[in-house]
Amino acid sequence: MLSLNDKKKFVERGAAELKKYSSVGVVNLSGVPDRLLQSSRNKMRGSTTFIIGRKKMLEKILESSEETKELAQHMSGTSAIVLSNEDPFELYRRFKENEIKLAAKPRQIAPDDIVIESGETSLQPGQAVTELKAAGIDVKIDKGKVVISKSKTLVEKGGIISQNLAKALHTLDILPFTASIVPKAIKSGKVLFTADVLGITKEDTLANVARAFAQAFALSSEAGIVNQYTIVPMIEKAFDEAIALGVDIKAPDSGIVELLLEEGYAGAAALNAVQGS
Structure with missing residues (x-):
């Protein structure tokens, strides 16, 4: 002291x-x-x-x-x-x-779904088989090795880990907890x-900035606010709308003459096809 x-x-x-x-x-x-x-x-x-x-x-x-x-x-x-x-x-x-990774203890709450995958293990037949079966794990013996018969969720996130499951996870060297x-x-x-x-990571910050930018861009575009990011898309949109309007009203403008000729040609072709039939 x-x-x-x-x-x-x-x-x-x-x-x-x-x-x-x-x-x-x-x-x-x-x-x-x-x-x-x-x-x-x-x-x-x-x-x-x-x-x-x-x-x-x-x-x-x-x-x-x-x-x-x-x-x-x-x-x-x-x-x-x-x-x-x-x-x-x-x-x-x-x-x-x-x-570090930690083994599960009885009565602990699972931090995530604890899943066992099917396949061969490094365990030898014996007490291990009894422990795994007691935890509800499907096992079989194949060529002297303990094999997990099928994949299974042993306990869902938030579920309580039983004593049998804790023992089985320890046997399988599955460490579901971290400290x-x-x-x-x-x-x-x-x-x-x-x-x-x-606890905010660089990835979190970048994702938040990207999301905020996308929302601000959408709002600016919708409201017709001109800035360095919206000016080009707004000009492109206005141009496309002007072309569409010109074609619709058949305006003889140099910018849409080719489109009008193409539309006229397509209409004429369609008419000839109808008359020919």
């Missing part, structure tokens, strides 16, 4: 560390496997520093600076402070990339980025 003096030194060292980095974040470690934490720290070593300690002391570290004190309210349960000079979005992305350390908030300069903002 830390003495009062040790706690004071811990907070002082942490407060001093804050000043060395442009990005300061808070991550929730509740339920995070130790191996994931160690893996993330190892992969991000040199670019990201973790300060791990009791919640009260971490809050004091954050509250030691006007720029980071609002991060304290984003801290809950077992947490850590992360320090980096990377862009907040890049820092968030690196955390997300370090996710990752996700920053709850990151402060960079005077801007606070929360997880919902940090």
